[in-house]
Amino acid sequence: MGPPSPDRPLLLPGESHLTAPEARGFSGIDTWVFDLDNTLYPHDARVWPQVDERITLYVMNLFGLDGISARALQKYFYHRYGTTLRALMAEWKIDPYDFLDFAHDIDHSSIALNPGLGVAIEGLPGRKLILTNGSRRHAENVAKKLGILDHFEDVFDIAAADFVPKPERSAYEKFLGRHGVDPTRSALFEDIAKNLVVPHDLGMATVLVVPRTIDPFRESFEQEAVRAPHIDHITNDLAGFLTDRVAPALAA
Structure with a gap:
């Protein structure tokens, strides 16, 4: 896959989701972990x-x-x-x-309510948690505007990680310990590929969430549809992925 350009989709035409041949699936998953920024909202939300x-x-x-x-x-x-x-x-x-x-003293007015994402997250069996390098207040403000805050049990923020950010291993270990999460029974949704290396190593199913087109306000390496051993799935439509890929896998 060549370097992305602002006008070219990050997945091939007609593709919204990719799954690696040896990908970890979602059977047995009982904890669903979501990054916040550029994962739970699209870049046109201008957060x-x-x-x-x-x-x-x-x-x-x-x-x-x-x-x-x-x-x-x-x-x-x-x-x-x-x-x-x-x-x-x-x-x-x-x-x-x-x-x-x-x-995080920002204007939230450009964040649109996302009922489809709310329904998809609500339908996931088990626990739902937010794991972010931002603050709890920021995560709660954004998730509330999206209409999904009530679906989450808790937010694990940068302060809870003692201000050590992802992708440092200790950030994930503190998160898992704080919430009693078995990594082999959990899935992580994240927008930066390097932040999925340690989670995959720990046994989590990993999903890379990329934008449909390049966000000019972010560096290109942060939003590439990277195909690597530590990435099980790639999607540019989180709600669609939960509905089209996760829900059928859980029902099978």
Whole structure:
């Protein structure tokens, strides 16, 4: 698969879902785990661009930089530490809660209610949890606007992970321990391929959720339909995948 372009679908024409030949299925799954940002909502909801801009503004204010310089520093932090927050905590001892409150102070009006996704999640047997590198407040605000918050038992956020983000192994281990989740009986839905390596290693069924077209506000590697041993399934339509692939597998 070549590099994606803004005008080309990430899956082949007519494809919304892909399943690897040796994919882990959904029989016996009793815990359904969902990432939040760019997984439970499409990029046209314009949630992540706002958060990203707020992080840039935080860096501008903290260091007295112009926008271009702050953006470059922010991306350096992201690639070196996994999140800007982790970098600022490690090197400048900032208050993480102040950072999260600032970064997630966004307009939610562009998030559309998604009844189809709500019905699909509600129909999953067992527990449903959100696992996010963001804050609990952010996750709850977004899920509420989508109309799906009531379907989830709990949110495991970056604070619960002691501010160690995915894809670090300890973030997943803390999540599994906190909620008593058996990874071999759980499935994780996530939008960044590298964040599925450890979960697959631990025994979880993995589903990569990609956008239908490239989101210009995110780096291309974060949204590619990667076909790799740690990815069991790929979809660009989460509600459709739950309805068309998961539900029939559970009924079989």
